[in-house]
Amino acid sequence: MKHGILISDHEKAGGGGARRRTANTNANSEVAATRSTPAAALADANGTAPAPGGPKWTARRRRVVANLTGWSFAAPATLIILGLTLFPAAWAFLISREHWNGIAPARQIGWDNYRLMAQDPDFRSAVNHTVLFTVLYVPVVLVLGMFLAIALNRKIRFIAFYRTALFVPLVVSAAATGILANFVFDQQFGLANNLLRVLHLPRQGFLADRHEVMWVIALIYLWTDLAFSVIVYLAALQDIPTDCLEAARIDGANRWQQFRHVILPSLAPVTVFVGVWETISVLQIFELILTTTHGGPLGASQTIVYFIYNQAFNLSRYGYGSAAAYTLFGATLIITLGLFAYARRSKIEAF
Amino acid sequence: MHPRTARTLRSAAATATAAALMLTAACSSSSSSSAKAADPNKAVTITVWTGQDVAPEKLLEGLAKQFHDAHPNVTVDISPGAPTTDQLLPKLTAAFTSGTYPDISYNFGSWATQMQVSGRTLDITDKVKDPSVQWAEFPPAARQTATPNGHVIGFPAVVDNLALMYNKKLFQAAGLAEPTNTWTWDDFRAAAKKLTDPAKNVYGTAYSVSGTEDTTWHFWPLLWQKGGSVLNSGNTKAAFDSDAGVAALTFLRQMAVDDKSVYLSQDDQKYADLFKSGLIGMIMSGPWQLSDNVAANLDYGVTYLPSFDGTNHQTISGPDIWTLYDHHDSDRAYWSYQFAQWLTSQQTDPKFNLATGNLPLRSSEASSTEFQDYAKQYPGAQTLFDNLKNATTARPTVPGYVGLSQAVGQAIAKVLQGQGDPKAALQDAAKAADVALAQAD
Numbered sequence: 001m002k003h004g005i006l007i008s009d010h011e012k013a014g015g016g017g018a019r020r021r022t023a024n025t026n027a028n029s030e031v032a033a034t035r036s037t038p039a040a041a042l043a044d045a046n047g048t049a050p051a052p053g054g055p056k057w058t059a060r061r062r063r064v065v066a067n068l069t070g071w072s073f074a075a076p077a078t079l080i081i082l083g084l085t086l087f088p089a090a091w092a093f094l095i096s097r098e099h100w101n102g103i104a105p106a107r108q109i110g111w112d113n114y115r116l117m118a119q120d121p122d123f124r125s126a127v128n129h130t131v132l133f134t135v136l137y138v139p140v141v142l143v144l145g146m147f148l149a150i151a152l153n154r155k156i157r158f159i160a161f162y163r164t165a166l167f168v169p170l171v172v173s174a175a176a177t178g179i180l181a182n183f184v185f186d187q188q189f190g191l192a193n194n195l196l197r198v199l200h201l202p203r204q205g206f207l208a209d210r211h212e213v214m215w216v217i218a219l220i221y222l223w224t225d226l227a228f229s230v231i232v233y234l235a236a237l238q239d240i241p242t243d244c245l246e247a248a249r250i251d252g253a254n255r256w257q258q259f260r261h262v263i264l265p266s267l268a269p270v271t272v273f274v275g276v277w278e279t280i281s282v283l284q285i286f287e288l289i290l291t292t293t294h295g296g297p298l299g300a301s302q303t304i305v306y307f308i309y310n311q312a313f314n315l316s317r318y319g320y321g322s323a324a325a326y327t328l329f330g331a332t333l334i335i336t337l338g339l340f341a342y343a344r345r346s347k348i349e350a351f
Numbered sequence: 352m353h354p355r356t357a358r359t360l361r362s363a364a365a366t367a368t369a370a371a372l373m374l375t376a377a378c379s380s381s382s383s384s385s386a387k388a389a390d391p392n393k394a395v396t397i398t399v400w401t402g403q404d405v406a407p408e409k410l411l412e413g414l415a416k417q418f419h420d421a422h423p424n425v426t427v428d429i430s431p432g433a434p435t436t437d438q439l440l441p442k443l444t445a446a447f448t449s450g451t452y453p454d455i456s457y458n459f460g461s462w463a464t465q466m467q468v469s470g471r472t473l474d475i476t477d478k479v480k481d482p483s484v485q486w487a488e489f490p491p492a493a494r495q496t497a498t499p500n501g502h503v504i505g506f507p508a509v510v511d512n513l514a515l516m517y518n519k520k521l522f523q524a525a526g527l528a529e530p531t532n533t534w535t536w537d538d539f540r541a542a543a544k545k546l547t548d549p550a551k552n553v554y555g556t557a558y559s560v561s562g563t564e565d566t567t568w569h570f571w572p573l574l575w576q577k578g579g580s581v582l583n584s585g586n587t588k589a590a591f592d593s594d595a596g597v598a599a600l601t602f603l604r605q606m607a608v609d610d611k612s613v614y615l616s617q618d619d620q621k622y623a624d625l626f627k628s629g630l631i632g633m634i635m636s637g638p639w640q641l642s643d644n645v646a647a648n649l650d651y652g653v654t655y656l657p658s659f660d661g662t663n664h665q666t667i668s669g670p671d672i673w674t675l676y677d678h679h680d681s682d683r684a685y686w687s688y689q690f691a692q693w694l695t696s697q698q699t700d701p702k703f704n705l706a707t708g709n710l711p712l713r714s715s716e717a718s719s720t721e722f723q724d725y726a727k728q729y730p731g732a733q734t735l736f737d738n739l740k741n742a743t744t745a746r747p748t749v750p751g752y753v754g755l756s757q758a759v760g761q762a763i764a765k766v767l768q769g770q771g772d773p774k775a776a777l778q779d780a781a782k783a784a785d786v787a788l789a790q791a792d
Contacts, residue, residue: 101750101791102440102441102444102445102448103444103469104465104469104750104791188614293617294561294618296560296561296562297764297768298765299562314753314757315754315787316440316444316753317754
């Protein structure tokens with residue numbers, strides 16, 4: 001596969017370059033060492049310190065200046081990251097070990113929030129909903145995304161229109177989607193139930209039914225989110241070199257064999273990437289819940305992030321909410337690292 | 352502030368409003384929170400967070416400007432503070448942490464105790480005893496809410512109560528007699544059943560099953576009428592899972608599950624919209640619904656809540672308050688108090704509350720021309736005003752009420768949607784509520 005060869009060639013070149021660079025650095029430091037040694041020997045012999053402005057001093061000054069220059073470029077971004085990401089994250093961790101309603105003084109309670117969480121049936125059901133949602137949703141979005149991308153990756157009339165039409169929902173904000181969905185899936189007055197009535201099918205509860213609500217939300221989320229995986233797959237498909245496919249055709253591969261043995265392996269890195277991306281975003285699904293069901297009916301659509309929001313901002317249990325947030329962070333990290341490890345072991349260059 | 356600007360302002364103040372200042376200074380001779388006496392002539396800026404929507408916010412900004420015109424040395428920095436009133440709580444929380452909290456903030460009544468316990472509020476208990484404040488003119492529930500743990504922390508801002516609103520056209524179409532102030536809940540149930548017409552998507556009544564405070568507070572009047580109470584006498588444990596609570600919830604369950612005459616609203620807005628659109632016969636609602644009804648040209652009527660025993664028409668009031676915050680600055684404290692008192696006075700309040708369609712804060716406003724206009728503009732306003740006397744029990748403001756409210760709201764939502772029985776659901780909720788009360792959140 002030419003694509004693969006190209007990558008490994010590049011890697012080899014890169015690796016070689018890196019090795020050469022290290023060699024150079026070693027050489028430099030050797031030179032520096034040899035250069036400084038006579039000076040030191042000289043200083044020892046004369047019993048005096050080397051004169052200021054000597055080679056050693058200049059080297060140090062040059063290094064300091066280089067460091068300062070570097071940091072003057074890196075410092076603003078570093079400060080922003082420290083101030084807006086790492087500091088709040090660290091603070092949230094401290095809060096997660098407190099009982100704090102935001103107004104009265106906080107009380108240190110160690111790991112009690114985490115212990116409480118392990119026994120909280122509401123938290124467990126939020127985890128169940130989220131995990132179930134992820135397990136069901138991510139494969140669907142991968143398969144459907146790939147299917148649509150292949151369907152859209154051909155030269156037919158109005159192809160630009162189809163692609164745009166598919167992309168539009170991605171641009172719509174989650175809040176607008178939620179409000180729209182409320183109209184469509186309203187139990188009494190919604191479009192969906194009107195359609196069922198015309199078809200003489202029984203009326204459904206949709207967002208008001210505990211057993212249907214997660215499916216309906218998955219459907220709405222799929223509508224907004226599918227375009228992302230389609231776009232990524234489309235880009236990957238157009239990246240497959242035509243001579244590969246040509247070679248396969250000349251070798252007598254039929255359409256299915258071309259797909260199975262050429263296209264599918266080429267899409268593997270993208271699949272891992274989209275899989276990780278979708279998993280992370282689905283684990284954090286929130287806005288759609290907020291704008292449609294508020295976690296209802298009877299908590300049936302409560303996800304982890306909605307649970308965190310409700311605890312922290314509706315009930316002012318900032319400590320408990322932070323603890324749940326940290327648990328989600330830990331779980332997401334483990335899943336992501338797991339997928340990374342899997343990708344590396346099976347030699348898929350996803351990132 | 353730059354000293355020179357301050358001096359200029361001060362001299363302007365002295366010439367322009369000497370009389371007004373002397374008057375207000377005389378009204379508040381009692382000591383402020385700081386040891387240092389306030390200097391009413393000093394230039395001061397006070398910050399006010401209103402948590403209001405666009406239209407009422409405009410009115411308040413206009414009033415703040417009037418106050419500034421009368422006291423040029425006082426600048427009132429007034430803003431909503433947060434996009435919705437709900438959002439003021441997290442905003443205040445953050446502001447307490449960073450020390451940038453306002454001098455005056457609009458608060459839901461349920462936050463009052465939390466605010467008082469934070470130690471950041473002014474204590475104006477002695478000041479409101481001044482006869483010129485006419486503290487007793489505020490409805491009792493509003494006064495209780497502004498006085499958590501026996502300390503007055505602010506002035507009532509908005510008072511309301513729940514009454515029964517009904518759609519006259521639907522009653523006529525069903526050939527039913529309209530509700531009266533002497534109705535019983537059995538009358539209510541029978542009418543709701545007759546009004547319900549699934550084919551036309553018409554429901555007799557509605558109840559929110561969102562599980563929020565909206566679900567919960569509509570339930571308290573029924574509990575109280577049955578003789579129950581939300582908390583025990585020491586305010587330490589939940590008491591709503593009593594026989595009274597079970598009976599009240601059973602009544603609602605019969606309507607929702609057996610009669611199917613209740614539209615179960617998954618959020619707190621939809622049932623009001625459907626009532627406005629003429630698809631729901633009766634709802635328990637308050638003054639905030641009036642302007643919507645009028646705007647939708649709805650032919651509606653208002654009565655007291657029905658009673659179980661034929662005499663007790665007890666309702667609930669959810670008063671909101673203007674809380675005053677302590678910045679250890681006697682001048683700011685002085686002017687915060689002056690502004691809040693002025694805003695809620697008999698002269699000023701009609702320009703805010705009546706103009707926005709709320710009930711008047713003070714009983715003395717009933718004779719004002721503004722109130723006459725208001726009652727004419729909004730049918731039923733007079734009934735709602737009279738209904739304040741039925742709000743004899745205040746909604747608890749203990750810390751932990753928010754958690755209690757959510758536990759009860761979810762229990763009610765569960766039962767009305769046909770899951771679980773009233774007794775078990777309320778007992779579970781009481782357990783959760785006890786934890787919330789013990790942890791004060």
